[in-house]
Amino acid sequence: MIDLIKTRRDLHQIPELGFKEYKTQQYIIKYLESLNCNRLEIKKWETGLFVMLKGINPVKTLAYRADMDGLPIKEQTGLPFQSIHENNMHACGHDFHMTIALGLIQHFVDNPINDHLLFIFQPAEEGPGGAKPMVQSSIMKEWKPDMITALHIAPEYPVGTIATKPGLLFANTSELFITLLGKGGHAAYPHHTNDMVVAACSLVNHLQTIVSRNIDPLDSAVVTIGKITGGTVQNIIAEQARLEGTIRTLSATSMSKIKERIEQLTKGLQIGLNCTIEIDYGSNYYQVFNNERLVNEFIQFSKSTKIEVVECQEAMTGEDFGFMLKEIPGFMFWLGVDSQYGLHHANLAPNEKALEVAVEHLSRYLTWKGNLS
Template sequence: MPSTIKETIQEILEDIVAFRRELHEYPELSGEEYETSKRIQRKLDQYHIPYETGFAGTGVLGIIKGGKPGGTVALRADIDALPIMEKTNLEFTSKHSGKMHACGHDVHTAMLLGAGAVLNHRKEDLEGTILLVFQPAEENAPTGGAKQMMEDGVFHKYKPDAILAQHVWPDLPVGQFGVMPGPMMGNSDRFKIVVKGASGHASMPHQTVDAVVVANQVISALQTIVSRNVDPMDSAVLTIGRIEGGYRYNVVADEVTLEGTVRTFRDDTKEIVKERLHTIVKGVVDGMGADAEIQYYNGYPATVNTPEWADLVKATAQRLYGESSVPHLRPSMGGEDFARFLQKYPGAYYWLGTSIGEGQKPLHDPYFIVNEDAIPLGIELMAQTATEGLKQIQKRAEVSEAWLNV
């Protein structure tokens, strides 16, 4: 029988990699992860890990009760894919046309199962309970699956003292990890602006209100929000990602739709950008004789790590892989549904280096590839951090009890 975590990982690694590839071949979009959920349940059965279902439709909760009393640490992986046509030509490329695990959720799910198998193998030594949270619909912003899982009672029976999650990160080489206290990922909001003018013949623009021209002015004016309303020492991004309007070359458009996103770290900065967006759009369209409808969608909140748990992830990684394994990094403006778990419970979200080197494509790219050499590292760091986390919780409880008895 394997006696160390590393040895246990080597025993199951081939199976975990094969399972990751199976998930990659059969991706399912947010809210449609029915077969993915069944596959996860079969693997939990294989590893003799009890579980519960019925959270956010397809979510699964694995439960590992340790042999000793103690706290509870939850480990989370997202399970959904993206509506992207894969172009990698891997042996295990997606068999579902127009769907792809282009954000590494297949890897997250496989590594969480691996960590669960490792921890279950050593459960008699665990000082508390480990929860394996398989979350659907992470990509379905701004709704997501985290909030629904909690509303469906995923933590009603076992309330976590802390929750941890990892995400593949193509900007880091295998063997390096990204973690920091405080904001790790940003608020990720969406907006839709429909500029409404008056149509007519292109040769007689004086009889029209050109929605294309008005939309152009709106776009230019919105770019002043970050440069002139946000503190230069703070961070914000406002991007228009989609424009649609017009009928044909010789018709003045009476309607143009703009869709975009706002990214911030601080909630007060978010409110400044949101307020200025509404004010500027109204001012521009009023001044040009047009009208506008604005829909602003509050998306995922910022992913803010609890310092205690971010420090534990960092210390564990450095102990396992050396001081240089956790370089100094800046947070990302990307959005993450895990933030909603962190609003309710202490914990940390961290990045796992998965770069293939030259030719690496970014997340959400149809050519995105994960370096599978990172999988055993992800399993080990998650399992070791969970184990150390339970010890930390137990030690804190013992100190508190000692103070009460003084």
């Protein structure tokens, strides 16, 4: 039987960034091969994996997705099993997500059900995004499931609680990188230059009008600039500046509107301040939109067990699982892990009791779902 805590701690020690999950992939393969199950088929995809566990009388295929990558964060938990990869950390719970998947595979190896089960170990959720190319892959086309589910740890909820809702759960998100190019020069001769610090400050102010003046007040959107860099030293007028930020919306229409407005504002600023502006939207994640019938079915099933169910509000967080839900009916839910520190924090320490809770609950749900005629 799998030792969930040991497995999670093993994975926690080797966080790897997107599309660099080589050790993580090998760890999972080694464990799966140790099961010595002839109903199990493994196919590599980049640094991820598709794992098919064949049913005994299949009618459909049910899928569970677990993301694999860590974050470029220096861990500060002080735990004896903290990351051995300096400046990388599983600060978003993907070590939990993978461990739960392995626990489910172990359970269904020992307790087969009628339907096929597909386990998707997805790289690069934190960026640049593995879900979209994975769902477009030939393997997914061959093994395309009829339903898919995934979970995300939630530090704010106690262990034994899950939270979800029909419809929109996570927002549309886009990275935002804006480079401004002008003409530098001596600080004593500003009239011979085009100052990109001034241009960057002006642009930030303009960007903050988009949500308040261009988006329906009954909708929700965020445009945040989290980082500004520019110039070289104090007595040289900056020839270049760069803004880095994020866009988050509760509708795909608002995302398009915000980008359109950013481009209009930058065109005007290029003329007004005689500079060149380049925009890069980086990684873009589609909204996580839960299938109403399936998530309501899951909620009702969960309420019949000892699990505490919370019907939560949508969040402005982003998750590329939305690309999978766009193609395959399914849902995502929050798993309570009761941590003092939140997601993406260097001190995040989820309660490991949640591992058993998740494996037990999902194994019951998938058994019920996978044995329906």
